[in-house]
Amino acid sequence: MGESLSSYTTLRLGGPAEQLLIHTDPSAWLDTVRLADSRKPFTLGGGSSTVASDDLIPGTVIHMATRGITARRVRADPTMVDLVCAAGEPLDNVVDFALNEKLSGLEYLAGIPGTIGAGPVQNTGAYGQEIADSLYQITAYHWPTARMVRLYGDQCAFRYRFSRFKREPLRWSILEVVLRLRASPTAAPLGYQLLADALGATVGTCPPLAEAVAAVREDRLSRGLAPTADGSDARQAGSAFLDPVISHEQSRHTRLIGAPLRPAGFGGRRVSAGWLLERVGHRPRASLGHGVFCSSRRTLTLTATEPTTSRGFVAVVERLRREVDSAFGIRLEDEPVYLGSPQGTEAARTGPDAPAVEQRDADSP
Numbered sequence: 394m395g396e397s398l399s400s401y402t403t404l405r406l407g408g409p410a411e412q413l414l415i416h417t418d419p420s421a422w423l424d425t426v427r428l429a430d431s432r433k434p435f436t437l438g439g440g441s442s443t444v445a446s447d448d449l450i451p452g453t454v455i456h457m458a459t460r461g462i463t464a465r466r467v468r469a470d471p472t473m474v475d476l477v478c479a480a481g482e483p484l485d486n487v488v489d490f491a492l493n494e495k496l497s498g499l500e501y502l503a504g505i506p507g508t509i510g511a512g513p514v515q516n517t518g519a520y521g522q523e524i525a526d527s528l529y530q531i532t533a534y535h536w537p538t539a540r541m542v543r544l545y546g547d548q549c550a551f552r553y554r555f556s557r558f559k560r561e562p563l564r565w566s567i568l569e570v571v572l573r574l575r576a577s578p579t580a581a582p583l584g585y586q587l588l589a590d591a592l593g594a595t596v597g598t599c600p601p602l603a604e605a606v607a608a609v610r611e612d613r614l615s616r617g618l619a620p621t622a623d624g625s626d627a628r629q630a631g632s633a634f635l636d637p638v639i640s641h642e643q644s645r646h647t648r649l650i651g652a653p654l655r656p657a658g659f660g661g662r663r664v665s666a667g668w669l670l671e672r673v674g675h676r677p678r679a680s681l682g683h684g685v686f687c688s689s690r691r692t693l694t695l696t697a698t699e700p701t702t703s704r705g706f707v708a709v710v711e712r713l714r715r716e717v718d719s720a721f722g723i724r725l726e727d728e729p730v731y732l733g734s735p736q737g738t739e740a741a742r743t744g745p746d747a748p749a750v751e752q753r754d755a756d757s758p
């Protein structure tokens with residue numbers, strides 16, 4: 394029996410994996426493939442968007458722990474630079490690297506936990522910027538065909554917190570990510586009013602890169618989008634739910650009672666999941682039972698304390714989902730990925746032949 398996954402997830406929950414492989418050497422990927430007992434392994438990055446079951450997790454988990462970032466000029470366009478990143482490199486390190494090199498395109502992703510390899514899976518994003526905006530190329534291993542594959546950004550089916558890698562779970566291990574960034578001392582245009590206010594600027598203008606990164610980090614701290622210094626929110630997996638897409642009728646009803654709505658493409662609307670939770674009576678810091686709390690600043694982020702288990706965490710998530718469903722007829726979808734079969738999760742209901750993981754869409758500020 395393998396090592397417990399609780400040391401590999403930010404919630405610090407999770408039982409042993411049947412087989413846990415730590416992949417550290419980019420040049421030794423095929424050795425890792427040979428060692429894997431399963432042809433449908435779960436590739437784990439920083440575990441900041443993963444809720445792992447308390448029970449034995451069947452099959453192989455590969456923890457992507459490769460490091461390395463190199464910059465490469467784009468010959469055809471001297472204003473652009475490619476950053477070639479090993480998949481296990483923390484996203485925030487890549488943001489810092491880009492800042493030092495005066496490259497724009499990642500600045501609004503500062504402070505997001507997790508690895509760059511998971512970025513294209515979730516199409517990780519914040520403040521109007523997402524990985525898809527700068528993603529040039531991915532090198533990945535495709536497990537069903539046992540082939541190394543190069544994919545360009547337009548082959549990844551990116552949507553809001555979604556990609557082909559999410560649509561095709563357990564088939565891909567992303568090994569290297571190439572981001573194409575603009576050589577510029579200024580950030581991409583501000584797309585977010587709160588940040589613009591913090592910088593004393595207007596939406597649409599381009600602040601200096603370093604100021605943009607500092608403002609993002611500050612805003613994340615103040616709004617509970619980064620764990621607090623006192624550590625009370627340390628054990629979390631970000632937002633528990635996506636902002637759901639709602640019907641025209643639901644938009645009309647929720648707008649009348651003050652719900653924050655935003656466009657969701659194709660004329661649809663998303664409603665704030667945090668607002669829905671508050672409307673059914675929850676608040677930051679509230680105890681939800683089983684050692685699970687709403688985080689100190691944010692109702693939508695659930696934090697774990699001793700002696701929480703994944704089972705307890707999932708019971709709370711299911712209860713919140715039911716409460717919102719019965720109040721509004723709106724079904725909340727998970728943001729994190731559920732690995733294994735904690736009792737009561739969707740993954741547990743998928744049956745013995747189903748993959749050991751359920752993957753869904755993701756959300757961000």
Ligand SMILES: Cc1cc2nc3c(=O)[nH]c(=O)nc-3n(C[C@H](O)[C@H](O)[C@H](O)COP(=O)(O)OP(=O)(O)OC[C@H]3O[C@@H](n4cnc5c(N)ncnc54)[C@H](O)[C@@H]3O)c2cc1C
Nearest residue numbers: 438439440441442443507508510511517518566567631757
């Ligand atoms: C405090 C906090 C704040 C957050 N804020 C944001 C935010 O603002 N915006 C946002 O989008 N997200 C946010 N998140 C969620 C999370 O940090 C991101 O989604 C991040 O990209 C996940 O990276 P990870 O390496 O931890 O992924 P993991 O949890 O390890 O994995 C998540 C998914 O990606 C897959 N995966 C991971 N690595 C690979 C790989 N190399 N190849 C193939 N598949 C892989 C896994 O199989 C799984 O399906 C936040 C989380 C926390 C805890």
